[in-house]
Amino acid sequence: MCIRDSVYGAALPVAFGERIAIAEDLFSAALPALGLSTSFYAAYFTGLEALFLVASLLVGMFVFATRSDDWVALAYSLMLICFSATFALSTELLAAVSPLWRWPVFIVDMTGKLLIALVLLIFPDGRFVPRWSSWLMIPYTLVSLMLAWSEPLEGFLPRSAEGIGSLLLLSVVASQVYRYQKVSSPEQRQQTKWIVYGVGVVGISLSLFVLIDIFATPFIVDRPTVRLIYRFVMNAAFVFGPVLAIPLSVGLAVTRSRLWEVDYVINRSLAYALVSVSLLLVFVATLFGVQALLRQVLSGEAVVVAVAIAAGICGALFGPIRQTAQQVIDRRLYGIDIDYKEAARQEAASALRREQADEVVQPVSGLDSYGDLRLLDHGGMSEVFLGNHPELRQPVAIKMLPSKLASKSEDYLKRLSREAQAIARLDHRNVIRVHDYQEATDGTAWMVTEYLGGGTLSGQLKEFGRLPLSDVQGYIEQVSEALDYIHQQGLVHRDVKPSNIMLDPITSVTGEVSYRVVLMDFGVAKVLDSAMEMTQTGVIGTLAYIAPEQIQDSAKVDGRADVYALGVTTYELLTGHRPFAARNPAALLISHLNQPAPDVRKDSPDLPPHVALAIQRAMAKTPDQRYDHASDFAAALRGPTPPASLPLAG
Known part of the structure; x- marks a missing residue:
């Protein structure tokens, strides 16, 4: 933990300086137009990353404090504490610019990766299921070491190492699927659902980020101010915000808190994900259609007008699409075939009439x-x-x-x-x-x-x-x-x-x-x-x-x-x-x-x-x-x- 804190303490200033350089290179005109400085840009993104690091640390410490007598919980807490380093850009920058920090970064990174694999293999009861899955840790460790230290081993690293590593990780995930279907108790399945929910939130958010970015880039590439605002909003909403779901969901799963609320959370999240994808498709189709129409009528570009019309249509369709998406999720995935909103209204009306x-x-x-x-x-x-x-x-x-x-x-x-x-x-x-x-x-x-x-x-x-x-x-x-x-x-x-x-x-x-x-x-x-x-x-x-x-x-x-x-x-x-x-x-x-x-x-x-x-x-x-x-x-x-x-x- 001391190594981790030292790595982060040294990495954040390096990341801050690197982001100032990015701001000066890409947004030197856009930032003053918004009344902002390059330091604000660097502090904004470094702060978002620090928020993720602090959240992982706090949840890990909470797990350790509440279940300090359980070695499995200790592994979970250490995984959370080191987890953020495995995916943090700041530590990668530190290792790249300062050779003295390469070994500490390597230790923290490897510890996080190995603990992630270990936790996936033993979650949630501390046992390897099936028992032979414990042997997966040996090749997983070797491949992770080779990939993490690929530069010194250049020329000796097998080209198939990354593929082998992916297969090993899939095997680890497969062991969890087997455990869930064949061995887990109802409570343990709810714990697994919390983990899947956290990972799913990140996966869906990043996928939406990529999709939106593909369609948005042609419209913002020549507009630095719009591109800057876009970067501020998108990174907070689709990257750094959703990634907080992982430490939070792991904390809820390990401490067995709100186990039976996860199904409702998943239900609503799936509905809103379906709404987001549907509105995105409507927005893109409307945007291109309106812009093509206006181009014919006005003989010129009308991006702002097209965006405004597309946004207005999406706003008008939000309610109906949300209701339809909720009905689809309720009926297709959960089998709910009654109008529970009407039932709740009738029960509330009955209670009200008794009072009047x-x-x-x-x-x-x-x-x-x-x-x-x-x-x-x-x-x-x-x-x-x-x-x-x-x-x-x-x-x-x-x-x-x-x-x-x-x-x-x-x-x-x-x-x-x-x-x-x-x-x-x-x-x-x-x-x-x-x-x-x-x-x-x-x-x-x-x-x-x-x-x-x-x-x-x-x-x-x-x-x-x-x-x-x-x-x-x-x-x-x-x-x-x-x-x-x-x-x-x-x-x-x-x-x-x-x-x-x-x-x-x-x-x-x-x-x-x-x-x-x-x-x-x-x-x-x-x-x-x-x-x-x-x-x-x-x-x-x-x-x-x-x-x-x-x-x-x-x-x-x-x-x-x-x-x-x-x-x-x-x-x-x-x-x-x-x-x-x-x-x-x-x-x-x-x-x-x-x-x-x-x-x-x-x-x-x-x-x-x-x-x-x-x-x-x-x-x-x-x-x-x-x-x-x-x-x-x-x-x-x-x-x-x-x-x-x-x-x-x-």
Whole structure:
């Protein structure tokens, strides 16, 4: 580390002087025109390089400080500290102009290259995988030495050395690919993704830099001022800025920080890379087209006008291209086939309407026979009132869709109608009972169901934070009976969550209170082997509880999607929070698709192991890995049944 710091300390002044010479040679007129000096030019680029050096040093020191007891982490930190020297222009200049520094530069450069190869071979767990890959270090070291000291060995250096070095490096990368596919755990794969992300950012940025430079050079070569501004912006945006992603991504991977956010970061980065390439092509095509047209009309060059028109068109197309690119990445690479932005808007609207009681729509005349109605709840698509059934002489809940909502979209009315049809065919003590359904001529519709006075499980969570295991086991057992029943009837609920599970208090003759647990809200239920579906604009389920296969194709799910949602619900009941938390809906869906279910004991360490295992199996990413029936999950949540005692022999 002392050698590295000494090399950098000597290299930066040399690089500064070299850049002053470049500025005097190329931009002696352009710099004063912008009010800048040659010293500013040299300081700007030397500062960008120093920023990269400092970032690598700080991340390396942080890794060492946080994991100083791990020799593998020590190798990572040394690699980061020496990494910048391997690719720094300043050290190359120092070795070229000062023979005294050639050996120190050689030592730092070789250390960095060898550590990069070593880290690639042992990352992330410190083992060589496959085991024979450790032998790659010997030829890699020899070839690196030959290439690094090529001048003294001139005449003896094989011409194929560079090709051999490239093949060896590819072999090192291949070992990582093998490890990722065959050996790595889910967490280790996320660590690898961070590394790939950092390298990918640099690769894509440099590729864009080259492409832009090819098209831009003819227009700026005779315009020194424009070329100077171009160099300032392009080097910062496409070279020195993106290269910071490598030490940062390595630091995140080694310290195992934000492992499960990398998929969302990659998702968004790919989308913006696709946007950048698309806009670049549009800009170039427009620029050449407009310039050719203006050349015919004006009989002269009109570069500034052409650039302005091309930039304006790109600005107008940015929004549509970004949306299209995001949809392509979501669907083609991640399999996301739902409009999660619309889902987030609907969930936000539902929460807002619950807070704005003064905006409740008053009941229509068709409900007069139910007496004086009292508001119970209201959400994004309906209001729920308490009334008295004129014939049954008992309290009922009236779920009403206001006409103004029905007029906005047929989906609202279709959903309420589907819910009534779905419940009407069911008869189970743990499924909400429907008494009536009506649609008025003005678009208002309502469904009359039994009234349950115990509130929902989401209300229990708000009141108590988390629920005791014994209570949760009892609740889930009854919900599982309801789910198994509706699955047998050819239905999939697709929206199991605490707010759709109600409690009906039952008081015994001794005064003891128990609860009948009731599953409700069948508005997005799927009828198996039926073509009847919601329209494409409809949102199937709630994002926080949605199963992976429901994200990718909600029309082809079966009852195991409800088992997944029941697992999420159980986790929330036991901990007071959901297993996956993300502010962005896309990040939440990616968590459902990729992130393993967390261990519930991290938040509730007093829970027995079988509970954690049951939840993790219920929340498995593929349906085949889950329980076939909800009741199987409920039984696993209870724990293994003690073996029956055997009669004594004799």
